[in-house]
Amino acid sequence: MQTPPSLVPGDKIGIVAPARKVSLEEIQPAIDILHSWGFEVAKGMYLFEEDHQFAGTDQQRWADLQMMLDDPSIKAILFARGGYGCIRIIDKLDFHKFQRAPKWIMGFSDFTVLHSHINHHCKVETLHSPMAFNFPKTSPAILDKIKLIITGHAVSYELSAHIYNRLGKVSGELIGGNLSIIYALAGTASDMHTKGKVLFLEDLDEYLYHIDRMMMNLKRTGKLNTLKGLIVGGMTEMKDNTIPYGKSAEEIILDAVKEFDYPVCFGMNAGHVADNNPLVFGRKVKLVVAAKTVLSC
Secondary structure (H helix, E strand, O other): OEOOOOOOOOOEEEEEOOOEOOOHHHHHHHHHHHHHOOOEEEEOOOOOOOEOOEOOOHHHHHHHHHHHHHOOOEEEEEEOOOOOOHHHOHHHOOOHHHHHOOOEEEEOHHHHHHHHHHHHHHOEOEEEOOOHHHHHHOOHHHHHHHHHHHOOOOOEEEEOOOOOOEOEEEEEEEEEEEHHHHHHOOOOOOOOOOOOEEEEEEEEOOEHHHHHHHHHHHHHOOOOOOOOEEEEEEEEOOEOOOOOOOOOHHHHHHHHOOOOOOOEEEOOOOOOOOOOOOEEEOOEEEEEEOOOEEEEO
């Protein structure tokens, strides 16, 4: 697995919007922050286009991302915002130049499509992190971690004990992202390969029975039985029916892996949460789930 080259002051970071539309006002704070770090910023040609809820047509969103992937002057790509759209353009993208000259790809949620595809097919690490749209509401501590990672430094996290944690110590390649997207990728060329990996999961605004259905899919397709470990992030703003499902999202996930013996860690502040800590997907991490859980990556 390749680690993209570390950025240095003066390097250029591209911003593109392969999913939901965005305005300059919404991402200007992120541009200002990147400038304060010493980086230049290049905006996609179609960054502020609109096609209903999308940031332009499929062709425009593909063209912007393809240009950033191919441009050797662009040293990292920060996605503008999430929503929906990456799965509509992933099969049109050509990663040959990117694979020969990797660069950091930064985003989360809908960009689970790109994390999964790039990690598996290109063997390049990617950064699950806040996007430009999220920067204004992201704490300086989290932003500092993003800067540390893209400039070549390792980070680690200490988590408090959680009632559902299953203790253990493992090391393995970290993969994952948004559960709904992982579910949507099943059987496609971007499907997630979990054997021997540490899987991270998060989600937003889903019915609890949907969480169960998606976890059953992961289990039935063999994605849960060959893991080395499981990390559960924010399961945020979950919904229920008039007749309650009877379990929380965390309880549903724990039930889905109850027959397996690998360590399971709950309470990771990553995903659709206020403190969306950056995680390096594709990197070999150490996970120690004990009285105090430690994740080193």
